[in-house]
Amino acid sequence: MRTPRFLALTTAALAVAGLTACAESDEGATASGGPVAVNATDTTCEVGSTTLAAGTATFAITNKGAKITEFYVYAPGDRIMGEIENIAPGLTRELRVELPAGTYETACKPGMVGRGLRGTLQVSGSAAPLTDDAALAEATASYQRYVQSQSAGLLEKTQEFVDAVKAGKVDEAKALFPVARTYWERIEPVAEIFGDLDPRIDGREEVIEEGMEFTGYHRLEKDLWETGDISRSGPIADQLMTDVKEIVAKATTAQLSPLNLANGAKELLDEVATGKITGEEDRYSHTDLWDFAANVEGSKAAIAALRPALEQRAPELVTQLDTGFADVDTALAKHRAGDGYKLHTELTEADLKELSDVINAVSEPISQVAAAVVK
Amino acid sequence: MRMSRRRMFTVAGAGLAGSAAAAGAVALHASRDAPAAPPHDAVDFYGAHQAGIVTPAQDRLHFVAFDVITKDRARLVALLRLWTEAAARMTAGLDAGPVGAVGGIPEAPPDDTGEALGLPPSGLTLTLGLGPGLFRTPEGVDRFDLAAQRPDALAELPRFPADKLDPALSGGDLCVQACANDPQVAVHAIRNLARIGMGTVSVRWSQLGFGRTSSTTQSQATPRNLFGFKDGTRNLKAEETELLRDHLWVQPGDGPSWMDGGSYLVTRKVRMVIETWDRAPLGEQEAIVGRTKGTGAPLGLTGEFDEPDLTTLPEDAHVRLAHPDANAGARMLRRGYNFVDGSDGLGRLDAGLFFIAYQRDPRTAFIPVQTNLARHDAMNEYLRHTSSALFAVPPGVPEGGFWAQQLFG
Structure with a gap:
C-alpha cells in the first residue's frame, strides 16, 4: 500500500504530467468535443460555445465571481433541461445534460436569485439520443x-x-x-x-x-x-x-x-x-x-x-x-x-x-x- | 491514472520532494510499534495485531458504533471485505474506493466523499470491534450462527453504581475506532465506512475526540485531561512486551481461538462536571486525584513516574483506587480522548473524557477496577458515565485477508 507514495515522491514531475493527462481523459466529452467552458462572474455569464451538436452536452462552469452561483439550461417556457446549484466562488463544476435539436437558453444566477444572466443556445443535428x-x-x-x-x-x-x-x-x-x-x-x-x-x-x-x-x-x-x-x-x-x-x-x-x-x-x-x-x-x-x-x-x-x-x-x-x-x-x-x-x-x-x-x-x-x- | 489523495498531496509539496523522498522511504518501513513516526505518515494496516491499539496515540478520534440491520450472514461478510479494502486504502492515504472522489463519470456518486483530498495519511488507524449483540441479540436470537463462537469474556458489562447510561449511546454490534493526527482524516474515514455500510449496518452512535488523554509509548509526553491533570502516567506502553502479553493481547487458550492475538475494548463516555470542578480548591483537586497538578507526581513525591506509596494517599484518591496493587494487578492500555460536544441548555460545557481501554480480559481488568472506582472514588462527584460499550477486537488482518476473517473464515 505504501509504494504509490514512494513512487510519487521520487517522481513528482511525472505525477504532475500524469495528473494533467488524467484530468483531460476523465472529463466527459460533448457531442462536439470537450466540455463547454462557462465563465461566471457576478455580472457576466460567458458560455464558450452557443451552438452545439445534439446529444449529451457537458458544461464546465467556473465561478469567478464573489457570490455563489447556479447554472441552468432552459427549453422554451423556462422548462429546466438541466441545472447545477451551489457553485461556490472559485469552484468549477460540471453539468451534463441531454439536449435534442432546438433553441435553448443558458443562465447563470449569481446570488442564486432572479431570472439570471441569459444567453441563447442553439442545438442542431440529430445525434443519437439516449432514448x-x-x-x-x-x-x-x-x-x-x-x-x-x-x-x-x-x-x-x-x-x-x-x-x-x-x-x-x-x-x-x-x-x-x-x-x-x-x-x-x-x-x-x-x-x-x-x-x-x-x-x-x-x-x-x-x-x-x-x-x-x-x-x-x-x-x-x-x-x-x-x-x-x-x-x-x-x-x-x-x-x-x-x-x-x-x-x-x-x-x-x-x-x-x-x-x-x-x-x-x-x-x-x-x-x-x-x-x-x-x-x-x-x-x-x-x-x-x-x-x-x-x-x-x-x-x-x-x-x-x-x-x-x-x-x-x-x-x-x-x-x-x-x-x-x-x-x-x-x-x-x-x-x-x-x-x-x-x-x-x-x-x-x-x-x-x-x-x-x-x-x-x-x-x-x-x-x-x-x-x-x-x- | 487516477487522481489519488496522495498524489495531490505530493504535487502540492513537490518543492520538498528531493529532501522528503529519503525521509519518506525510511518511514515506509517504520513499524507501528516504532516511536515518533512523523505525524503525517501512514501506519501499516496489516499485521499480527490490529493497528490503533499500541500505535502511538494520535491526537484525534472519531469513534462509531453500528447496529447490524441485515439478517444475511453473507451480506455481513461481504461488508467486512468491502470495509477492509476501503480501510487499507484510506490508512495508506488513498481515496476510499478505486474510482476516487473525482475520477468517475458525472452521473454516478463518487466512491470517496472527497474531504480528505490533498491530505496526507495523518497516521490514520482504523480498528474494528465486535459487540456481544453480533453473537446473540438481547432477545436471544443467534442471527449469524455465531453464538457458539462468543467468548465468555464478551458478556455485557455489569451495571456499576451511579451509572447514568443512555441506551441509545451505548453498546453496538460493531464498532470502528478511527484515530489520526488530522480530525478531517478521521472523520473522512468513518463517514466513508458508514456510507459503504448503508443498508447492511446503521450508525447507532458516534463520538468525536479532540485531544488524546493517554500516551501509549515511552517517547510520548503524558497529556492532560479536561480536569487539567496528567492522565495515563502508568499506562501500558508499546515497549513493555511482556506486560502487553500478560495484560493486553488475548493468548491461546484464553477462549475461542479466533480471538488469539486480539483484545477487548471498553468505551465509556464520562461527562465531567466542569464548572463545579473549576471552583474546587487546588488542594482538594489534588487530593481527589492523588497527584500534583503541575508535574503529575504522586502526592508527597517529586517525579511524575515516582512509584506512589498507596498507604500515604487518601483512601478515596483516584490513583490509589485505580492502581494495579489495589486491583489484583489489573492493567489496561488506555487510549482515551477529551471531548467537548458544545454546551448544554444551562450553558455548561458538555465535555469530558471518552474513555477507551484495551485489555486481555475485562473480567479481570476493567470490571474490577471500575467496580472499585464507582464505589469509592472521590472523583465521582464530578463524573457522569453516560455511555458504555464492550467489543471483542479480533487480531490483525493478514495481507489479502479481511477484518474478523478468523471468526467468519
Whole structure:
C-alpha cells in the first residue's frame, strides 16, 4: 500500500504530467468535443460555445465571481433541461445534460436569485439520443403514461380539496388534504422541472422568499390545522387549482429523458430522507407518512419503467432495488391506519430510525441507477 | 491514472520532494510499534495485531458504533471485505474506493466523499470491534450462527453504581475506532465506512475526540485531561512486551481461538462536571486525584513516574483506587480522548473524557477496577458515565485477508 507514495515522491514531475493527462481523459466529452467552458462572474455569464451538436452536452462552469452561483439550461417556457446549484466562488463544476435539436437558453444566477444572466443556445443535428436504445425509449414512454394517470388523480382530488375549503368544510378538507398530496408527491420531480410553479404549489413557509406570498397546499394546511379558520382561504384555494392545472399541462407534455427518471427516483427518496422522516413537510397536519408512501411509490414507478433497461445493463442492481423496496414496504406497513397512515407525532424515535434505515438502504442502489442508464 | 489523495498531496509539496523522498522511504518501513513516526505518515494496516491499539496515540478520534440491520450472514461478510479494502486504502492515504472522489463519470456518486483530498495519511488507524449483540441479540436470537463462537469474556458489562447510561449511546454490534493526527482524516474515514455500510449496518452512535488523554509509548509526553491533570502516567506502553502479553493481547487458550492475538475494548463516555470542578480548591483537586497538578507526581513525591506509596494517599484518591496493587494487578492500555460536544441548555460545557481501554480480559481488568472506582472514588462527584460499550477486537488482518476473517473464515 505504501509504494504509490514512494513512487510519487521520487517522481513528482511525472505525477504532475500524469495528473494533467488524467484530468483531460476523465472529463466527459460533448457531442462536439470537450466540455463547454462557462465563465461566471457576478455580472457576466460567458458560455464558450452557443451552438452545439445534439446529444449529451457537458458544461464546465467556473465561478469567478464573489457570490455563489447556479447554472441552468432552459427549453422554451423556462422548462429546466438541466441545472447545477451551489457553485461556490472559485469552484468549477460540471453539468451534463441531454439536449435534442432546438433553441435553448443558458443562465447563470449569481446570488442564486432572479431570472439570471441569459444567453441563447442553439442545438442542431440529430445525434443519437439516449432514448434510441429501445428499452430506454420504452422506459420514458411508460413513465410518461404513469405521469398522465397520476396527473388525472391530482386534478380530481385537488379540485375536491379546493371545493371543500371554499365551502368551509374543515373536516372534509382535512381528510382530502393528504389524499390530494399523494398524487402530487408521486410525480413531484417532474413538477419540479418547472421552476417557479413548485414553490407556489408546495412551498413551505420558511422557503418563501421576501415579496412572495405563502400559498399552495401548505398554506391551506396551516389555515386548516393551526387556526381552523378557512373563511378567507378561498383565493388561495383558487390559485392552487390554477397552478396545479398549469403544471399538469406542462408535465404531461414534457419530453423526459431516461436520466430524468433515474434522477427523479433518487430525488424522491432524498425527499423522504430530508423532509418526511423529520416531519418538516406536513408540520401542521403531521400527515408526513402519506407523503412518504407516495414518494416511495413514485420512485418505484420510475424504477419500474426503467426495469427492462436495467435488467440488461445492471441485473444485480435490480435485485438490490427489489430487496430494498420490499424492506421499505414492510417497515411502512407497520404504520398503516385506516385508509392511510399514522401521524408523524404518533411515531417513536425507534420507528423513525427504522424508517430512516430502510430508506438509506434502498437509496444506495438508487444512486447507482443514473450511471447504469448512461453506460 | 487516477487522481489519488496522495498524489495531490505530493504535487502540492513537490518543492520538498528531493529532501522528503529519503525521509519518506525510511518511514515506509517504520513499524507501528516504532516511536515518533512523523505525524503525517501512514501506519501499516496489516499485521499480527490490529493497528490503533499500541500505535502511538494520535491526537484525534472519531469513534462509531453500528447496529447490524441485515439478517444475511453473507451480506455481513461481504461488508467486512468491502470495509477492509476501503480501510487499507484510506490508512495508506488513498481515496476510499478505486474510482476516487473525482475520477468517475458525472452521473454516478463518487466512491470517496472527497474531504480528505490533498491530505496526507495523518497516521490514520482504523480498528474494528465486535459487540456481544453480533453473537446473540438481547432477545436471544443467534442471527449469524455465531453464538457458539462468543467468548465468555464478551458478556455485557455489569451495571456499576451511579451509572447514568443512555441506551441509545451505548453498546453496538460493531464498532470502528478511527484515530489520526488530522480530525478531517478521521472523520473522512468513518463517514466513508458508514456510507459503504448503508443498508447492511446503521450508525447507532458516534463520538468525536479532540485531544488524546493517554500516551501509549515511552517517547510520548503524558497529556492532560479536561480536569487539567496528567492522565495515563502508568499506562501500558508499546515497549513493555511482556506486560502487553500478560495484560493486553488475548493468548491461546484464553477462549475461542479466533480471538488469539486480539483484545477487548471498553468505551465509556464520562461527562465531567466542569464548572463545579473549576471552583474546587487546588488542594482538594489534588487530593481527589492523588497527584500534583503541575508535574503529575504522586502526592508527597517529586517525579511524575515516582512509584506512589498507596498507604500515604487518601483512601478515596483516584490513583490509589485505580492502581494495579489495589486491583489484583489489573492493567489496561488506555487510549482515551477529551471531548467537548458544545454546551448544554444551562450553558455548561458538555465535555469530558471518552474513555477507551484495551485489555486481555475485562473480567479481570476493567470490571474490577471500575467496580472499585464507582464505589469509592472521590472523583465521582464530578463524573457522569453516560455511555458504555464492550467489543471483542479480533487480531490483525493478514495481507489479502479481511477484518474478523478468523471468526467468519
